[in-house]
Amino acid sequence: xxxxxxxxxxxxxxxxxxxxxxxxxxxxxxxxxxxxxxxxxxxxxxxxxxxxxxxxxxxxxxxxxxxxxxxxxxxxxxxxxxxxxxxxxxxxxxxxxxxxxxxxxxxxxxxxxxxxxxxxxxxxxxxxxxxxxxxxxxxxxxxxxxxxxxxxxxxxxxxxxxxxxxxxxxxxxxxxxxxxxxxxxxxxxxxxxxxxxxxxxxxxxxxxxxxxxxxxxxxxxxxxxxxxxxxxxxxxxxxxxxxxxxxxxxxxxxxxxxxxxxxxxxxxxxxxxxxxxxxxxxxxxxxxxxxxxxxxxxxxxxxxxxxxxxxxxxxxxxxxxxxxxxxxxxxxxxxxxxxxxxxxxxxxxxxxxxxxxxxxxxxxxxxxxxxxxxxxxxxxxxxxxxxxxxxxxxxxxxxxxxxxxxxxxxxxxxxxxxxxxxxxxxxxxxxxxxxxxxxxxxxxxxxxxxxxxxxxxxxxxxxxxxxxxxxxxxx
Amino acid sequence: xxxxxxxxxxxxxxxxxxxxxxxxxxxxxxxxxxxxxxxxxxxxxxxxxxxxxxxxxxxxxxxxxxxxxxxxxxxxxxxxxxxxxxxxxxxxxxxxxxxxxxxxxxxxxxxxxxxxxxxxxxxxxxxxxxxxxxxxxxxxxxxxxxxxxxxxxxxxxxxxxxxxxxxxxxxxxxxxxxxxxxxxxxxxxxxxxxxxxxxxxxxxxxxxxxxxxxxxxxxxxxxxxxxxxxxxxxxxxxxxxxxxxxxxxxxxxxxxxx
Numbered sequence: 001x002x003x004x005x006x007x008x009x010x011x012x013x014x015x016x017x018x019x020x021x022x023x024x025x026x027x028x029x030x031x032x033x034x035x036x037x038x039x040x041x042x043x044x045x046x047x048x049x050x051x052x053x054x055x056x057x058x059x060x061x062x063x064x065x066x067x068x069x070x071x072x073x074x075x076x077x078x079x080x081x082x083x084x085x086x087x088x089x090x091x092x093x094x095x096x097x098x099x100x101x102x103x104x105x106x107x108x109x110x111x112x113x114x115x116x117x118x119x120x121x122x123x124x125x126x127x128x129x130x131x132x133x134x135x136x137x138x139x140x141x142x143x144x145x146x147x148x149x150x151x152x153x154x155x156x157x158x159x160x161x162x163x164x165x166x167x168x169x170x171x172x173x174x175x176x177x178x179x180x181x182x183x184x185x186x187x188x189x190x191x192x193x194x195x196x197x198x199x200x201x202x203x204x205x206x207x208x209x210x211x212x213x214x215x216x217x218x219x220x221x222x223x224x225x226x227x228x229x230x231x232x233x234x235x236x237x238x239x240x241x242x243x244x245x246x247x248x249x250x251x252x253x254x255x256x257x258x259x260x261x262x263x264x265x266x267x268x269x270x271x272x273x274x275x276x277x278x279x280x281x282x283x284x285x286x287x288x289x290x291x292x293x294x295x296x297x298x299x300x301x302x303x304x305x306x307x308x309x310x311x312x313x314x315x316x317x318x319x320x321x322x323x324x325x326x327x328x329x330x331x332x333x334x335x336x337x338x339x340x341x342x343x344x345x346x347x348x349x350x351x352x353x354x355x356x357x358x359x360x361x362x363x364x365x366x367x368x369x370x371x372x373x374x375x376x377x378x379x380x381x382x383x384x385x386x387x388x389x390x391x392x393x394x395x396x397x398x399x400x401x402x403x404x405x406x407x408x409x410x411x412x413x414x415x416x417x418x419x420x421x422x423x424x425x426x427x428x429x430x431x432x433x434x435x436x437x438x439x440x441x442x443x444x445x446x447x448x449x450x451x452x453x454x455x456x457x458x459x460x461x462x463x464x465x466x467x468x469x470x471x472x473x474x475x
Numbered sequence: 476x477x478x479x480x481x482x483x484x485x486x487x488x489x490x491x492x493x494x495x496x497x498x499x500x501x502x503x504x505x506x507x508x509x510x511x512x513x514x515x516x517x518x519x520x521x522x523x524x525x526x527x528x529x530x531x532x533x534x535x536x537x538x539x540x541x542x543x544x545x546x547x548x549x550x551x552x553x554x555x556x557x558x559x560x561x562x563x564x565x566x567x568x569x570x571x572x573x574x575x576x577x578x579x580x581x582x583x584x585x586x587x588x589x590x591x592x593x594x595x596x597x598x599x600x601x602x603x604x605x606x607x608x609x610x611x612x613x614x615x616x617x618x619x620x621x622x623x624x625x626x627x628x629x630x631x632x633x634x635x636x637x638x639x640x641x642x643x644x645x646x647x648x649x650x651x652x653x654x655x656x657x658x659x660x661x662x663x664x665x666x667x668x669x670x671x672x673x674x675x676x677x678x679x680x681x682x683x684x685x686x687x688x689x690x691x692x693x694x695x696x697x698x699x700x701x702x703x704x705x706x707x708x709x710x711x712x713x714x715x716x717x718x719x720x721x722x723x724x725x726x727x728x729x730x731x732x733x
Contacts, residue, residue, distance in 0.1 A: 421569070422532060422533065423569050424569045424571060426529075426530075426531050426532065426553060427565065427568065427569045427571075428571070428583075429530075429552070429553040429554045429557070430529045430530075430553050430554075430556075430557055430562075430563055430565075431554075431557055431579075431582075431583035431586065431587070431636065431640065432554050432557035432558050432583050432586030432587035432640070433554055433582060433583065433586050434554055434586075435552075435554075437582070437586070441571065441574055441579070441582065442571055442574075444573065444574070445571050445572055445573025445574035445619065445620075446572065446573055447573070448573035448574075449573070
């Protein structure tokens with residue numbers, strides 16, 4: 001086994017690096033690089049054309065600066081846009097031992113004998129998907145779950161029908177960049193009337209140095225279908241920043257339901273803010289069908305910079321959008337995250353529950369938009385945005401925007417900011433709990449509403465992750 | 476009596492908060508099996524004493540010792556004091572939203588009982604017995620800790636915690652304040668379940684009312700950070716009838732608002 005720990009940081013247990021031969025393109029971004037990526041993936045011409053259009057659009061744009069984030073300009077020519085582990089075996093279905101060991105170490109077993117029972121996993125290592133489990137069982141039900149690269153080759157009509165219809169390549173700077181250079185990600189298609197019997201999950205791992213990860217995920221839930229999807233991410237601890245710019249598109253048709261959960265634990269940099277992932281993500285769902293439902297749950301615990309607003313466009317009458325978020329920032333981390341709920345159909349409902357926890361010298365901002373279109377009657381929104389501060393040097397901001405153009409809308413917004421008080425911690429310590437356990441109890445109580453949205457085993461994992469992140473953050 | 480054998484002993488305790496001295500040479504000895512009451516006007520240092528015994532970080536001890544079974548509590552963290560069997564029933568219990576009473580009590584029980592902790596089923600059985608004993612509604616254990624509790628509910632919660640943790644020495648900081656007579660009787664009932672030959676109790680109070688239900692062996696009067704008078708139950712009556720004025724006259728203390 002050739003995985004070894006980097007000694008940069010010992011409290012980030014996923015900070016190890018896998019020493020594996022990789023097949024990478026030279027650093028920098030131009031049309032030739034995009035052609036190489038497309039060719040390596042064996043893509044059809046239309047896909048390449050789409051990438052190039054996105055690239056040309058991106059060239060004309062500048063990075064958005066409205067977020068409450070502070071970071072030096074990113075040199076897009078100093079990033080490698082494609083890195084894939086070199087395959088040793090000729091057998092297409094065989095996973096290389098080093099990769100299997102890496103994912104095993106990350107708690108994501110890929111091999112038949114010990115893979116997770118209730119979860120089908122697509123494992124993405126740098127720019128490519130290395131394995132997808134439980135495929136046969138899913139195929140029997142007509143569910144397609146594979147890497148987006150495979151989907152482009154094997155199901156071009158489906159991909160072409162939906163790709164970029166939720167997040168067009170003109171959407172924003174980072175979405176344009178992603179559309180030009182996306183390398184892998186997952187594709188899920190749930191046919192009409194099918195309830196996906198297992199959790200579908202993608203695990204993203206950035207391994208190579210100076211490599212950006214640009215994943216693209218597309219989930220389509222046909223009429224009256226249901227799917228629950230989970231996403232996890234980690235990266236080695238390095239002292240240089242790395243870019244992650246993902247796009248996720250969800251489409252729910254009549255009476256369909258998609259639950260999308262993220263446990264994000266990218267390397268966040270050291271205590272002085274050296275290194276860490278820049279996480280610029282565009283996630284959006286379209287409730288296209290009547291009474292359809294899309295629910296985002298996120299636990300954002302890593303990354304040096306987080307810029308992310310999982311949103312729902314409520315087009316179908318009676319559709320429902322939900323956003324449950326816990327964002328934890330420590331040390332020098334910065335997060336600007338929230339959601340957009342756009343009410344287009346009648347009787348659409350949305351719920352926003354955001355819990356921001358800041359410690360150290362971090363900055364944690366909630367930014368959210370609730371929009372009700374003029375023709376959308378009888379819409380409802382409930383928003384609750386709470387912030388918790390740990391220690392004197394961190395800050396929390398809330399930027400809620402409400403744009404209601406229909407007078408029948410009922411919009412409720414609640415927000416609180418609290419500080420973990422000395423009295424609260426003392427009270428729990430006087431009952432025998434250590435200081436860390438006391439903080440963890442207060443924080444987990446605070447985030448409870450969001451954690452209970454996660455599938456049980458992931459909720460346990462999320463609680464543990466929070467405890468790890470906040471260790472030593474008081475006093 | 477040899478010094479090392481005192482169950483709970485405070486020697487020449489001086490403590491301050493934000494550079495203001497509050498306790499100014501307090502001595503107090505409580506033997507195993509005894510209940511002591513401490514009375515005194517507002518501002519005399521009663522709550523400071525309670526917090527210092529438990530180790531609240533806002534108070535600094537500048538001199539003196541607090542010994543429990545021969546060990547100096549001042550050298551221990553608050554959680555270590557709890558693990559050693561010391562308990563404080565708070566005057567103003569804080570709330571912890573999102574944490575259920577049951578989860579909290581189980582964590583506190585596990586933290587203070589180490590190897591001898593109960594299995595979940597046994598724990599739950601005992602918890603149900605205790606809430607029944609204290610006349611508390613079953614739904615109570617699923618509510619969030621002190622979150623939205625009335626004053627009386629918070630005080631019952633403190634007593635429930637005390638019964639759950641089974642401390643060997645407890646301080647009650649004005650647990651009786653603001654309680655109606657029914658709630659007061661419930662509190663007393665809870666306390667009396669714990670008192671016995673292997674327990675020591677210090678009841679800090681403003682009123683003699685609670686002392687009708689919890690019968691102290693000794694009573695102390697605290698004025699301006701010092702115990703100025705100590706006596707038996709007969710002193711309770713005297714204080715109730717004559718107020719603190721005679722104490723002040725006798726000991727020459729400044730008059731403080733009672």
